[in-house]
Amino acid sequence: MILVGLLLLVALVLPGLPLGEWRAFLLDTAQFAFLISALALAWDLLARTGQLSLAHGAFFGLGAYAAALTAPALGTLPALLVGGVVAGASSLFLGLATLRLHGMYFAIATLAFSEVMRTLVLKAPFTGGAIGLPVQPAFGGAFPLGGYYLAVGVLALAAGTSLLVSRSRLHYAMAATRQGEAVARVLGVPVVRVKLLAFMISAFLAGLAGGVYAMKTLFLSPYDAFGLGRAVEALVIPIFGGLYTTTGPLLGGLIIVSLETWLRLRIGEGYLVVYGVILVLTILFLPKGLVSLFRRKGVGHA
Amino acid sequence: MLSVQGLSKRFGGVHAANAVNLRVEAGEILAVIGPNGAGKSTLLNLLSGLLRPDEGRIEFLGETITQAPPEVRAWKGLGRAFQIVQPFPEMTVWENLLVGALYGKPNTPARVAERVVEEVIELTGLTPKAQTLAGELTLLEDKRLELARALCTRPKLLLLDEVMAGLRPSEALEAVELVRRIRNSGVTVLFIEHLMPVVRALADRVVVMDYGQVIAEGPYDLVASNPKVREAYLGRAS
Numbered sequence: 001m002i003l004v005g006l007l008l009l010v011a012l013v014l015p016g017l018p019l020g021e022w023r024a025f026l027l028d029t030a031q032f033a034f035l036i037s038a039l040a041l042a043w044d045l046l047a048r049t050g051q052l053s054l055a056h057g058a059f060f061g062l063g064a065y066a067a068a069l070t071a072p073a074l075g076t077l078p079a080l081l082v083g084g085v086v087a088g089a090s091s092l093f094l095g096l097a098t099l100r101l102h103g104m105y106f107a108i109a110t111l112a113f114s115e116v117m118r119t120l121v122l123k124a125p126f127t128g129g130a131i132g133l134p135v136q137p138a139f140g141g142a143f144p145l146g147g148y149y150l151a152v153g154v155l156a157l158a159a160g161t162s163l164l165v166s167r168s169r170l171h172y173a174m175a176a177t178r179q180g181e182a183v184a185r186v187l188g189v190p191v192v193r194v195k196l197l198a199f200m201i202s203a204f205l206a207g208l209a210g211g212v213y214a215m216k217t218l219f220l221s222p223y224d225a226f227g228l229g230r231a232v233e234a235l236v237i238p239i240f241g242g243l244y245t246t247t248g249p250l251l252g253g254l255i256i257v258s259l260e261t262w263l264r265l266r267i268g269e270g271y272l273v274v275y276g277v278i279l280v281l282t283i284l285f286l287p288k289g290l291v292s293l294f295r296r297k298g299v300g301h302a
Numbered sequence: 303m304l305s306v307q308g309l310s311k312r313f314g315g316v317h318a319a320n321a322v323n324l325r326v327e328a329g330e331i332l333a334v335i336g337p338n339g340a341g342k343s344t345l346l347n348l349l350s351g352l353l354r355p356d357e358g359r360i361e362f363l364g365e366t367i368t369q370a371p372p373e374v375r376a377w378k379g380l381g382r383a384f385q386i387v388q389p390f391p392e393m394t395v396w397e398n399l400l401v402g403a404l405y406g407k408p409n410t411p412a413r414v415a416e417r418v419v420e421e422v423i424e425l426t427g428l429t430p431k432a433q434t435l436a437g438e439l440t441l442l443e444d445k446r447l448e449l450a451r452a453l454c455t456r457p458k459l460l461l462l463d464e465v466m467a468g469l470r471p472s473e474a475l476e477a478v479e480l481v482r483r484i485r486n487s488g489v490t491v492l493f494i495e496h497l498m499p500v501v502r503a504l505a506d507r508v509v510v511m512d513y514g515q516v517i518a519e520g521p522y523d524l525v526a527s528n529p530k531v532r533e534a535y536l537g538r539a540s
Contacts (some may be wrong), residue, residue: 152475169405169412172393172397172400173405174400175393175397175401176401177441178407179389181393182388183384184405185349185352185373186351186352186372186373186382186384187402187454187463188373188376188377188407189405190373290454
């Protein structure tokens with residue numbers, strides 16, 4: 001909790017620090033790291049109900065496209081909201097369709113959903129198709145740090161939601177659903193409602209992050225926006241940082257994106273090999289993620 | 303309190319429940335016994351809503367709940383403890399109980415739920431284990447947790463599925479005492495049990511099942527001497 005607040009505070013004041021000639025690059029990397037961390041936090045919220053999604057790349061992409069397409073007409077903030085809502089609404093359909101699926105079957109269904117969404121965006125007449133879609137910067141470029149602070153805002157929202165859920169009764173409903181669905185229902189937990197609610201909150205946040213991402217890269221293509229890589233990253237980060245926590249995905253996201261960027265700079269070709277080895281080692285030696293390093297034994301959540 | 307009419311459930315060609323009729327009166331302790339595979343656990347799954355019947359009707363407190371999902375039945379006052387204990391392993395005992403207390407009745411304020419947990423944890427003797435992870439309990443503690451969690455939903459009718467199985471005689475005796483205390487606090491109990499001494503000690507009335515059907519019903523002594531019941535348990539003398 002304190003760590004989460006501290007990290008967000010650093011994110012807020014970062015542009016004001018004397019960062020030297022690397023300033024633009026650092027802020028750009030930080031902005032990307034915030035968005036990916038927000039995506040990881042969103043993924044983790046759904047995972048708390050036992051649903052391991054491979055659809056979060058698609059929610060991110062849907063949010064990105066929806067925000068990009070509506071921003072010229074609606075303005076930046078309403079367009080981002082539309083992105084979140086479109087992603088959230090699509091998750092409701094996916095959630096209803098996958099209610100009875102568990103584990104691997106659920107994951108495969110969400111993967112299929114991603115492919116369908118990518119194909120839809122590829123073939124739709126208004127998305128630019130395979131050529132791609134140019135996007136306006138946030139607030140029409142009026143504020144140079146606008147996009148950066150939007151990313152901080154989305155991250156704060158995702159972290160805040162995650163903390164809030166951990167401290168609410170929903171935390172118990174989600175954990176019970178994950179650890180024993182049939183028993184949870186017999187104890188009165190409305191499992192269907194809990195799963196769908198988690199889906200919608202999670203997809204909404206992922207969609208918001210996607211919208212800000214679109215306004216950052218200024219160009220979207222279905223291959224990038226709906227890439228499987230991002231869906232995998234959304235799941236690797238919480239596992240790396242610590243599942244079912246707020247600190248885990250947040251810290252994990254910042255570390256992984258920074259690490260990835262730094263390795264790409266230092267090694268260039270083949271940086272993914274080193275990146276992969278570090279991930280494997282972490283998961284081998286810290287199966288409960290980074291957060292297990294500074295958490296006392298026995299607490300089921302943090 | 304509970305009335306079951308013509309309840310049937312088939313799995314492939316097997317009649318796990320075959321036109322079962324059953325009544326549970328408020329305040330009683332009813333035992334359901336029968337050989338392995340008689341359909342006792344299927345009956346409990348039908349009653350608690352984890353299975354839907356092919357035919358028949360279930361009425362609880364005057365309402366038809368045949369198609370109601372498990373959580374709705376829990377809210378109406380139908381509690382259930384499982385035969386194979388299924389604690390939420392990554393939660394502490396306290397948190398396990400809190401799930402039942404928070405969600406067993408809709409919109410339970412957290413403060414009320416915590417008071418319920420305090421009462422139940424005391425009653426079931428789990429207080430020293432409150433902060434232990436449920437995955438680290440002994441079998442006896444697991445059984446207690448299973449029972450306690452069901453109690454936290456504040457049931458009017460409690461369904462117990464072989465909660466004594468695997469316990470040593472002294473432990474079973476303790477459990478019998480606990481079930482009595484639960485009934486005396488105003489909860490009606492329907493339990494499935496294999497241990498005949500437990501059935502004899504606890505049950506006001508016994509229902510015997512075999513091949514998915516109710517074959518006998520009445521006080522323990524009457525049922526135990528029923529030739530059909532002896533046949534079901536011991537096999538037909540040839």
